[in-house]
Every structure is written in C-alpha cells, then in structure tokens.
Ligand SMILES: Nc1ncnc2c1ncn2[C@@H]1O[C@H](COP(=O)(O)OP(=O)(O)O)[C@@H](O)[C@H]1O
Ligand SMILES: CC(=O)OP(=O)(O)O
C-alpha cells in the first residue's frame with residue numbers, strides 16, 4: 434500500500450496544506466488545500482496538482498472551532514486517497530527555540546515545550562500548535578512531526594546571532610534565531626540544481642511574503658538573517674514593523690502610556706505596509722493605488738529591503754547571487770526592479786525584459802539574480818519521509 438504524509442503550513446495570513454505520496458524517494462503531491470482567512474467565513478478549497486477543484490468547505494466564523502474543519506479535511510482525504518496509508522502529519526512550526534535544530538516528533542512533552550515559546554512568535558506559534566492538539570483529539574494514534582522555521586539558522590554563529598545586551602540574557606536563550614528556514618532550505622536546494630556553479634558562492638535569498646526576511650548563505654548554509662528572537666525584526670512586512678529603534682517602544686510605554694499588550698498589537702498587527710499606507714497590508718492593493726501614502730509604504734519596503742541585502746552582503750564579504758521568493762518576491766516585478774535599482778552600486782543589473790516576463794534568471798553579470806518559487810510544504814514532506822525511514826521509527 435502506498436504511504437502518504439499530510440503537511441500543514443500555518444502562516445500569518447493563511448493555512449496551506451499538501452498531501453504527498455512518500456512511497457518513492459522524492460515526495461509526490463496528491464492535492465493541496467488553502468484556507469484563506471481574509472473572508473468573514475473562511476473558505477477551505479482543495480485542488481489537485483493540476484489545479485482541478487476537488488473539495489470545498491466553509492467555517493462559520495474566523496474563530497470557529499477547528500475540530501470540525503480538520504475532521505472534514507481528514508474525512509475527505511480518507512475518502513479520496515483511502516488507497517494510501519497515512520503515516521504522519523508534518524507541521525510547519527515557526528519557533529523551535531534553542532533546543533530543536535531538526536525535525537522532531539510532537540509528543541505531549543514536546544508540544545508543551547513549544548507552546549511555552551508562544552511569546553516569542555505570538556502571531557504564529559499558537560496558530561501552528563492549535564492543529565496539533567486538534568488532530569490529537571481526532572486521531573490520537575497518528576504520528577505528528579514538527580519542522581521548524583528556526584532550524585535552518587542553527588548554523589549561525591556569533592557575532593551574527595548575538596544581541597549587544599548583557600551576556601546573562603544569552604544564557605537564557607535571548608539571541609537571534611531567524612525564521613523562514615524551511616523556505617530558505619527549499620530555495621537553496623533548487624538554486625543548487627539550477628546553477629550548481631553558485632552553490633558555494635555568496636548568496637542572499639529574499640523571502641518577501643506577508644512575513645519577510647533575508648538569509649545570507651555560504652555553501653548553502655545560513656550565516657546571517659534579518660529576523661531575530663522573534664519574527665518582528667528586519668524588513669518591513671505586511672503588518673509588522675521590522676527593524677525599529679527600541680527606544681520607540683520605551684517611549685510609547687512611558688510617555689504615550691500604552692499598555693504593553695497594545696504595543697505588541699501595534700508592532701505585529703498595525704504596522705508595516707498597513708501602518709505606513711493606512712490602506713492595506715496587501716502589496717497588490719498598494720501597487721494598484723495612486724495614493725501618496727501607498728507609494729510611501731512601497732518606497733519604505735524597497736528601501737529597507739535593499740539596505741538589508743547590503744547588510745547580508747557585508748556578512749558574506751560580498752555578493753554573488755540574489756534570489757527572490759515568497760508571494761511578493763515571486764510575483765511583484767515592480768518590487769524586484771526597485772530593489773535591484775537601489776543595489777546597482779553592488780553590481781546588481783536586473784534585466785527588465787526577463788523580469789517583466791517572470792523568467793527564472795533575471796540578471797547576470799557581477800550578481801546573478803533569480804526568481805525561485807518557494808515550497809515549504811515539500812520541504813516538510815521530505816523531512817517527514819526521511820524521519821520515517823530512520824531505523825528507530827520504521
Ligand atoms: N501578483 C502579485 N503582485 C504583488 N504582490 C503579490 C502578488 N501575489 C501575491 N502578492 C503578495 O504576497 C504577499 C503574501 O505572500 P505569501 O508568501 O503568500 O504570504 P504568507 O506569508 O502568508 O505565506 C501579499 O502581500 C500579497 O499581496
Ligand atoms: C515567520 C513568518 O514571518 O512567517 P510568515 O511569513 O508565514 O508570516
């Protein structure tokens with residue numbers, strides 16, 4: 434009987450899933466699902482790899498009980514793909530803290546440890562872990578595996594992973610971890626396939642989605658990244674502020690008398706593109722708008738992105754290759770072009786025709802430039818399949 438793995442990717446603005454056949458060495462996609470939570474009654478749509486509509490269900494409200502949703506999803510999978518033995522559910526878990534540098538089985542103990550990290554990723558960690566608890570109540574015998582956004586960055590070393598605060602805090606785990614590691618891992622692997630001559634070169638991957646971060650890679654390993662202890666640092670994001678003077682937070686609390694919960698809400702949910710434009714967190718809306726504030730938000734986004742690519746290039750001692758990925762990186766040619774222009778001094782030359790046509794290689798010369806669609810789900814499926822092949826589990 435063929436074996437399958439169900440992968441759940443709970444991001445800040447959507448929940449995606451993928452069902453993979455893991456009988457062969459490389460996982461093969463059977464179907465994908467997307468729960469878009471922007472609607473009042475979020476709709477889950479399941480499609481075949483060719484884009485054919487297979488199944489649809491709607492939640493009563495954005496905060497409706499998820500047991501019903503997951504019971505329906507698992508029921509659909511059993512009906513449609515009952516000829517596959519479902520071996521495991523793989524989850525994207527955003528924060529793995531200091532202890533997890535690779536995938537791990539989600540036992541009750543591990544789940545509780547990860548729940549304790551929620552303050553370090555309040556927008557993501559609870560969202561990633563609710564499905565784990567829910568699925569455990571529906572299917573207590575089904576193995577669940579966590580794959581972490583932070584794991585890929587365990588190769589980061591001081592000074593890149595250090596804050597300039599007293600060392601006793603570092604001993605308590607207060608250091609830079611970095612996120613989007615499953616995306617960086619996938620894109621680095623694809624780049625090695627497309628341009629093997631660049632695999633050992635100085636590369637920056639720009640994951641520009643609703644959340645956004647950069648990774649500096651040497652020999653395919655992370656040596657620096659723009660996010661830190663939390664997914665709040667670094668680039669301007671949909672609703673997150675990115676890099677900010679910590680004095681602003683003190684000022685808001687001390688002089689504007691904002692309670693700490695309100696400051697947290699401001700920085701995670703009301704800042705970034707939404708805060709600066711006053712219009713939307715969605716790059717498509719901002720690019721289509723003629724409002725000055727929308728242009729200001731886009732301008733700050735590309736300014737900070739280019740500024741921090743230069744920071745990553747400094748960590749690498751130069752730059753040979755830049756790769757764009759994530760919803761904005763893959764689809765917004767105007768943003769890629771604007772970031773490229775700001776980095777012309779570093780030797781970046783984006784080919785306007787290749788960029789407009791959405792080609793894979795969009796620049797050559799001193800800095801090779803690529804657009805590579807990310808695939809966090811298949812990365813998780815690969816990890817799960819590898820873990821199942823490990824002798825102590827099989
Ligand atoms: N064609 C497009 N042009 C510009 N931006 C786009 C386009 N398609 C998607 N995006 C942007 O990508 C972002 C979402 O990225 P994505 O990686 O899917 O998010 P998530 O972090 O939830 O995984 C949104 O800001 C959206 O506006
Ligand atoms: C870590 C993070 O920011 O993830 P996302 O882009 O899915 O919000």
Ligand SMILES: [Mg+2]
Pocket residue numbers: 444445642643
């Ligand atoms: Mg994402």
